[in-house]
Amino acid sequence: MLRATIRSLIAHKLRLVLTAISVVVGVSFVAGTFVLTDTVKGTFGDLFSQINAGVDLHVRSTTEFGDANGGEPLSASVRDTLAQVPGVVSAEGIVIGFPAQVLDKTGDAVSNGGAPTLGWSTYDDAELSPFFYKVGRAPVGDAEVALDASTASSHDFVVGDLVKIVTPEGPAVYTITGLLGFGAVDNLGGATVAAFDTPVAQRLFDREGRFDAVEIRVDDAANMLAVQAAVQQALETIEPGSFEAVTGEQNAEDQADDLNSIVDAINRFLLMFGYVALFVSTYNIVNTFSIIVTQRTRELALLRALGASGRQVVSSVLVEALVVGVIASLAGLALGLGIAALIKEVLASGGLEAPPGALKLLPRTVIVALVSGIVTTVVAAVAPALRAARVAPIAAIRDAQPPTTGGSLRRTAVGAGLAVVGLVMLIGVMTDHGPSNEIIGAGGGAGALFIGVSLVATLIARPCAQIIGIGIARFRGVPGRLARENSMRTPRRTSSTASALMIGLTLVTLVLVLAASVTTTVARVVDESFGSDLTISNEQFVPFSPALHDTLADLPEVGQIGRFRFGQARFGGPDGEDVGIDGIDGVAIDTLYRMGIENFDAAAFDAGGLLVSEREADKRGLRVGDRLQLTFAATGTKELAVIAVYTARNFSSTYVVSSAEFEANFPQSQFRADNLLMVKASPGVAVASMRDAVTAIVERDYPNVTVKNQSELKAERKEQIEQFLFIFFAMLAFSILIASIGVTNTLALSVFERTRELGLLRAIGMTRRQMRSMVRWEAVIIAVFGGLLGLALGVFLGFVMAGIFDSLGFALDIVVPLSLVWVVVVAFVLGLIAAALPARRAARLDILNAIATE
Amino acid sequence: MAETDTPVRTIAARAVDARKTYGKDDTAVHALDGVTVDFEAGRFTAIMGPSGSGKSTLMHCLAGLDTLTGGQVFIDDIDLTTLKEKDLTLLRRERVGFVFQSYNLVPTLTAIENITLPKALAGTKPDQAWLDTVIDTVGLRNRLSHKPSELSGGQQQRVAVARTMASRPTIIFADEPTGNLDSKSSTEILEFMRRAVREFGQTIVMVTHDPNAASYADRVIFLADGRVSGEMSDPTPERILDKLKGLGG
């Protein structure tokens, strides 16, 4: 049997290579994603270990949940107390503030794709310091700064130059006294770092008399654990339960964790596409092995006639699949490493300087890549293998006829059932908030839905092919007519090939529908709820200095200005559900934010009153006057009174408080920067002249933000959504590519199976050109069928998602965009391309051989 | 040598010293070893000979399905050996009909679509009157919309012959067209072919093993080892049997 397997492998090498390629693509995607994200994590991990290398103990305020840097600032006296603890060599209060936006020599904002712009205090104890002065010396006094060497070199700053930096206090010009290095690298993972004399940093970042943390170096001779305990003890005497002393390593880990959770999110996002690609390749595998089994029917029957058991036949097919799976997975792993290496280079050239070191290939990556590739291949081959075992010995002396069965009732019923189960699972995953396994729920749900629809598609494959082929049959002559007939011949094959394409195109359609809907919704929200003449924000949603607000407020042309700050809290206690909470300015509640509140009590709002969205109020049964508990990471659980329920469907989160209340609960500097400003001209001042005044200030001091009127804001959002679409399409391209390989594969099989018929056609006068045309149009019909399936399913899912969003509190104006036509056009073109190879093969067919083929 | 003395008849197809060799040197097989033969227009010719004598090869080469390794073949005085692939295809479509032993029809097309297929491939309209004549002659009028799988073997062969007739080719080649049929169906096909020759002046060349089938022809050419080994006009089954015995076939 083994020999038969090997011979089969060799005989079907082209087809197997095509199949293997689809597995290789999927596995390389998965492996590449892991390698890349592990490498990035490793880079950050190394970085934070390095900058914490000299820190023995890191003292910080405790937080209610998450966030290593999210506590309340510590009083300076804490440092003084700790400095007295025996065994402590030095205790330094540090400030890590945001933003410290550096402007380059042309006045542009220095930014690495939205990475933080940090301001740091200097250290007296060089051993504690995360950075050292590669060139120059530490800044001293109000007018000096040290810049990270990477920023300096890429923007031509040298020691002695002047540089403008915008902090929460506003813009100021500093003299560069030194360039910072961080261990072996010049840059902190893409962030820009500006170091200020400690008292200056305290002033700039609202930390006068306070620090974000205290860092301690312990006497080498002392017992670390004992000193840590003593420090903690001292902290408890200051204020029980408010502070914690962790080791430098622990702090490094916590800091890395923050970034890792972002990297993990990216990892999951990318993996999703990898698994979709693998899922699509299962269709190819099923098809290929069905084809091979059909082609080997005689051989298998002969084997059976000679006494091979059904089990031996099954294992012969599965071993073949195993060989393909192993080889393809290994190749995919190698390719994934290559891709990750490439992307790493790209990232490095884009400003994320990694410490020298190889790519991180963890055993987990190898295992996941191999297992997913091999399991995918073998599992997909099971059904064809079982079919092989059912080949009757008598088939050895009969013509191998491919089954022409369509969708049986049972098949359709099973499919419909699966689709419904899948849909329910998906909806469940998206609406439930429990900790149930989302990956399995979403993956399983989507898988069941797609398989279910594929099964149902078998039933409609014939009529659909017939309808799609109308034009082709009419205008492409006999080849067109034959193409249509051929596409209707084996509905099962047509539908499974089309379904593979359907998957990618469903997601494309869904994303197109959602993007169009979000764009439309955003436009409506802007129209409905933005009472401002201008809005100001950063294009990458990075918060910006609050000083801009105050500067603009002082302009005579500006009548009213309001800010938006976004934060997160937990409903109820520290373990409650995450809820969004915004800080806005009460004075502008009707004019700028248009919250839709009658009889707004401004005094109650400024005194800490809570606004709740109508939907949230309905969901939790909240009413005006209710008091509810929200827990903030830094300040703990607070009881707030609901003073109004707002009806506007705008950008606001479910809960809104006054800017003052927000500041009180979010002392961390990243939350004290503004996300959005809304500006209205003074009465009698033309918007254009107000805009000129605002723009002058922004261009001079705040180049990291843009000033937009409503239509510009809508256009900017639209552009951002389109950029996101592009990423999605690029990722889905892999799945679609695999599905196209599937079309090629299927057509190649059909050409093989119909050898005699094709020979006959050639014998009675079909030209090669007509032959190519026939194969090509069959591919187009199959591909367009896949496109239409994807279109239908995608639009349907779009409506389902809109419904879910609606129930989650985000009312989406669902739009079915005209751009969906492209989905069908793409399918059409893919069909043409996929047909190229088999069409050529059909045209080159040797007529006599074909006729002689039994 | 198959020289005939009927100068009034034009020559529909002709082979001149046709040679076809498979393989090289020691293993070379001379499927055609210098065949020279004329097929006159409007006549029904049978080709007989033992298995492997080169009958199919000769027909394939004459029909433009295969190429010679030496010599020439002509259809309507067109030298096939000078034609490119594309022109050979067009020649087959316009001037040649071919009936195989089995599998003559495109399974996805109905009988009538199969019959008009060569015309359709050429993008021309069939001559409706002629088409009706052909259909009535083969007696398939009530089967026209059937798919091949719904037709008996004999009916399928009749559709195949009707297809070749429909485009009024210069010559029809039939390679053992009755080989898979029972005697009743065979007789129908043979009679139909003879009518096509007698009534419509069609030229037909048929390979057969069956002396009875060959007796429907006006003339029989005998092949052996890739060479013409004899011929006979106005054959009867008995005379053919005698001749075959004489040839040791």
Ligand SMILES: Nc1ncnc2c1ncn2[C@@H]1O[C@H](COP(=O)(O)OP(=O)(O)O)[C@@H](O)[C@H]1O
């Ligand atoms: N493709 C081929 N390759 C090698 N030899 C062939 C091929 N086709 C035919 N032959 C050989 O040529 C000779 C004539 O074959 P063929 O014309 O089919 O004979 P017939 O039809 O009279 O039985 C035979 O010896 C056959 O084996």
Ligand SMILES: [Mg+2]
């Ligand atoms: Mg033969």
